[in-house]
Amino acid sequence: MRIGLFVTCLVDAMRPSIGFASVSLLEAAGCEVTIPDTQTCCGQPGFNSGDRPSGIQLGLAFLRDFEGFDAIVAPSGSCIGMIHDYPTLFKDDLALQARLNVLTAKCYELTDFLVNHAPKPLSPGRLSMTVSYHDSCTGLRQLEIKSQPRFLLQQTQGVELREMKDAEICCGFGGSFSIKLGDIATQMADKKCAHALETGCDAIVGGDLGCLLNIEGRLRRRGDPHTQVKHVAELLAESLVNPQLEKS
Amino acid sequence: MSARDRILERVRAGLKRPTPVSVARPDRSLAPMARPVSHLLNDFIARAESLQSTVAQVANLNAVPAAVAEYLQAQGLPRKSVIWPSLKALDWFSSGLTAEARPPVSEDRLGITETFCGIAETGTLLLHSGVDHFSTTSLLPETHIAILRVDRLVERMEQAFALMQSELDQLPRATNFISGPSRTADIEQTIVIGAHGPRRVHIILVG
Amino acid sequence: MKIRSEQFKGNVRKQLADEALQSNLSRFGGGFADRRRDALVKVDDFEALRDRGASIRAEVLENLDYWLLKFEAEAQRRGTQVHWAETGAEANQILLNIARNAGVQRVVKSKSMVSEESGLNEVLTEAGMTVTETDLGEYILQLANEPPSHIIAPAIHKSRDEVSALFEKHHGTPRTDDIPSLCEEARGQLRPHFLAADMGVSGGNFLIAETGSVTIVTNEGNGRMVTTLPRVHVAMTGIEKVLPTLEDLSAILRLLPRSATGQDITNYVSILTGVRDEGAMDGPQENHVILVDNGRSRLLGGDLHDALRCIRCGACMNHCPVYQNIGGHAYGWVYPGPIGAILTPAFLGLEKALDLPQASTLCAACEVVCPVRIPLPDLMRVLREKELTQGLRPWHERLSIRLWRWLALHPGWYAFAARWGTRLLRGMAGSDRLLHTLPGLDGWTEGRDMPAPQGETFRDQWRKKQAAERKIIPIRLDPSPSEKKAGLKK
Known part of the structure; x- marks a missing residue:
């Protein structure tokens, strides 16, 4: 299966390890991974700020970069959500809309792909930590990403998943919202941190880097240098290094 | 041009057409219910009780005054009531009750009414206004006792409307669906029973 | 109502720094969402109810003029006087004329958000009448001289202590931290107002076209008092609130209370049609409905059209993390939360509420609970687009x-x-x-x-x-x- 990996602009700039982790996981799940070099951003930052051309033009660029693959995967529910909205932006061009419909039908969030669509099931390895999973909004509500990351974490030997209160409530990132209305965003992030820390977890885990930067940014400002804030792909890829032990 | 004309003109302009002469509604089945009713009587009782109504059942209308007396006794309430004129014929006196067939004043503490029908879907009473059906009887007194014939139970709200349509000349001035005693949660989201209307709704099922 | 939506960012700073408010929000803010969730556990297929609700509301809007005219004809046939008002001010004037012609001195009100839009209370008070809000939350706010912060729980931002302090000040009663006692006190205070009033003013949750009726949904019973006891009743409501039939009302009533307060049904649903019957002992002798536009008709057929489906349940604000952190007053007008972030700029003009469509992470928590499937995040994005293309965002x-x-x-x-x-x-x-x-x-x-x-x-x-x-x-x-x-x- 030929997979086009959409790295996402945030991962590219801020945390490449999520991109490399995604590659390892996809390869472990039997995929041949290609990373088109001309990819940039899905267009969501502009589109959500009211710049419709961002969505339209970057939708076309995405089509150019990814149309030829068997499936397209991104380590972000948010970006895949935006991509799934592309066809609605081309209501006046039915031929193009049809092509985009075909394309978006094979675009998947990473954990969803690994659990439900990969050529062979991923067998996570072993780690030793407790984690709490934060559900990112677009993934959760538009793509129904809820059980998939949890399933993979539970498959990982030595990982204990503890649910936080209000895991489904937004962390306050919201793209430009987190800057325009930073005081509200900070308070939302603060509540998210508090709920996560109540579980006593070693790491707050999520599937979208935007949320993770927001949560980690608030956590560090609160003076917590220890609690890790990780993308689920990073944890799973780290676990692959340690094969599971036979249960005695 | 009047405000009416200008508003309607904007509506037409927005919808980009003149006002249609008639509008065909899509032909479709009855709206889904939230919870199906499997047993008219049992579901009515269970759902009425879940809304803090209390329910008693008697065999026939003549047994109502005794059931009222029993309820008042248990609640420690005075045996004085205002009733709808249609209930005048019942023998209240033998059960130690006084029952005045008049509209209530604010000081009256017990109002007894009949019920047009009961709706099992939500455990709701349907009462309507009329010359002899004072709306205030189920509103001003702190206790409302509603007499409901079991054969007047329907499954869902649409059936209650259909029943009104078939039995009444026109929709009465006030059609009141009553589901338990009045309540408020306006202070700290705490539910308190007994806001402006009755504090107690007691349903006596007959049949 | 005074418009403060332009100062949204300042309002937010104030609300975030208000410790009492923050404590109240975090203690009671989540209550409605929890109750809704519990109510839905008992529902077979809520999505099917939402589908029906959304399609009914969409159908109404497609033929709004037809249904309004039908409502008007039926209402008039039953002796209700129907008035049309283009603006809130016009609605107030119509109501004032009704009151003057009927020699009204004392007015009791049940909750009407449209009358908040128009600032009715001030107008009646200035004309020398006494106006008493009778919904407990609204009554508390009338004493506090504050606007509502929520469309169904107007005083959700107040604690029992604050309520008790208000009652002490206005009723001269001793302080208490017992909520039932506070409610009892309000009942005692308000009963004489109901009995003495010449005129009752209500909102209208729904207008029924086929019968010319106004439907009012309440829990406290004040809506019934206001529409039963005074000799004049005036319902003031938005033109979009019409439903074709009683059957449609049945379907919508399965959604509204569950979405709003998590109740299977509200205590009272009153369908009011015409005036007191010949020979009847209660009910108003004069019945009026004021159909208020105030910016609504402009939305029809445009890209904010779907916002008019709203049935005012408040679920969007109950589930909005932004609302839950800043409270309703920050939004600066009648409608807070996600629906307010759309209706305020839509009704008042975008330049009056530039920050409101931005006040969302587009997390879609509102969209998934909306009983009539209003695509709230999409509509906020539409408004953001307008701001950008009209050059209303900073350079x-x-x-x-x-x-x-x-x-x-x-x-x-x-x-x-x-x-x-x-x-x-x-x-x-x-x-x-x-x-x-x-x-x-x-x-x-x-x-x-x-x-x-x-x-x-x-x-x-x-x-x-x-x-x-x-x-x-x-x-x-x-x-x-x-x-x-x-x-x-x-």
Whole structure:
């Protein structure tokens, strides 16, 4: 299966390890991974700020970069959500809309792909930590990403998943919202941190880097240098290094 | 041009057409219910009780005054009531009750009414206004006792409307669906029973 | 109502710093959402109910003029007088004339958000009448001289202590922390007002076209009092509130209370049709309905059309994390939360509420609970688009969006900018690999650090890795041959 990996602009700039982790996981799940070099951003930052051309033009660029693959995967529910909205932006061009419909039908969030669509099931390895999973909004509500990351974490030997209160409530990132209305965003992030820390977890885990930067940014400002804030792909890829032990 | 004309003109302009002469509604089945009713009587009782109504059942209308007396006794309430004129014929006196067939004043503490029908879907009473059906009887007194014939139970709200349509000349001035005693949660989201209307709704099922 | 939506950011700062408010919000804010969730456990297929509700409301809007005229004809046939008002001020004037003609002195009101839009109470008071709000929440706010902060629980921002202090001040009663006692006190205070009033003013949850009826949904019973006891009743409601039939009302009533308060049904649903019957002992002798436009008709057929489906349940604000942190007053007008972020700019004009459509993370918690499936995040995005295209956003925001879009469409330049941008950020970060300040991004760094980029960009690292594995891909600044080849052929 030929997979086009959409790295996402945030991962590219801020945390490449999520991109490399995604590659390892996809390869472990039997995929041949290609990373088109001309990819940039899905267009969501502009589109959500009211710049419709961002969505339209970057939708076309995405089509150019990814149309030829068997499936397209991104380590972000948010970006895949935006991509799934592309066809609605081309209501006046039915031929193009049809092509985009075909394309978006094979675009998947990473954990969803690994659990439900990969050529062979991923067998996570072993780690030793407790984690709490934060559900990112677009993934959760538009793509129904809820059980998939949890399933993979539970498959990982030595990982204990503890649910936080209000895991489904937004962390306050919201793209430009987190800057325009930073005081509200900070308070939302603060509540998210508090709920996560109540579980006593070693790491707050999520599937979208935007949320993770927001949560980690608030956590560090609160003076917590220890609690890790990780993308689920990073944890799973780290676990692959340690094969599971036979249960005695 | 009047405000009416200008508003309607904007509506037409927005919808980009003149006002249609008639509008065909899509032909479709009855709206889904939230919870199906499997047993008219049992579901009515269970759902009425879940809304803090209390329910008693008697065999026939003549047994109502005794059931009222029993309820008042248990609640420690005075045996004085205002009733709808249609209930005048019942023998209240033998059960130690006084029952005045008049509209209530604010000081009256017990109002007894009949019920047009009961709706099992939500455990709701349907009462309507009329010359002899004072709306205030189920509103001003702190206790409302509603007499409901079991054969007047329907499954869902649409059936209650259909029943009104078939039995009444026109929709009465006030059609009141009553589901338990009045309540408020306006202070700290705490539910308190007994806001402006009755504090107690007691349903006596007959049949 | 006084418009404060222009000062949204200032309002937010004030609300976030208000410790009492923050404590009240975090203690009671989640109550409705919990109750809704519990109520839905007992429902077979809520999505099917939502489908029906959404389609009924959409159908009404498609033929709003037809249904309004039908309502008017039926209402008039039953002796109800129907008035039309283009603005809130006009609605107030109509109501004032009704009151004067009927010699009204004392007015009791049940909750009407439209009368909040129009600021009715001040107008009646200035005309020398006494106006008493009778919904407990509204009564508390009338004593406090505050606007509502929620459309179904107007005083949700107040604690029992604050209520008790108000009652002490206005009723001269001793303080109590017992909520039932406070409710009892309000009952005792308000009963004489109901009995003495000449006129009752209510809102109208729904208008029924086929019967010419006004439907009022309440729990406290005040709606019944206001529409039964005084000799004049006036319902003031928005033109979009019409439903074709009683059957439609049945379907909508399965959604409204469950979505609002998590009740299977509200205590009272009153369907009011015409005036007191000949020979009857109760009910108003005069019945009026004022159909208020106040900006609504402009939305029909436009890109905010779907917002008019709203049945005012409040579920969107109950589930909105932004609302739950700032409370309703921050939004600065009658309707707070996600629906307010749409209706306020839509009714008042975008320039009066520029920050409201921005006050959302587009998390869609509102959209998934809306009983009539209003695509709230999409509508907020529509308003953001209008702000941008009408030049209503600050110049630096407009410039940065255009610059960002240009970069994103030019992969080579984009890679270049990302490479140098991340290098710069890494250089600025301290030994803790955190950025504590970022020029131009104070909004972020005032409350949060920014984790520094990890290292080289992913694509630079990937390219090097590929090269090391002898799969050399040249670094490009121009569109690649493959990019040109794959150029879009429609």
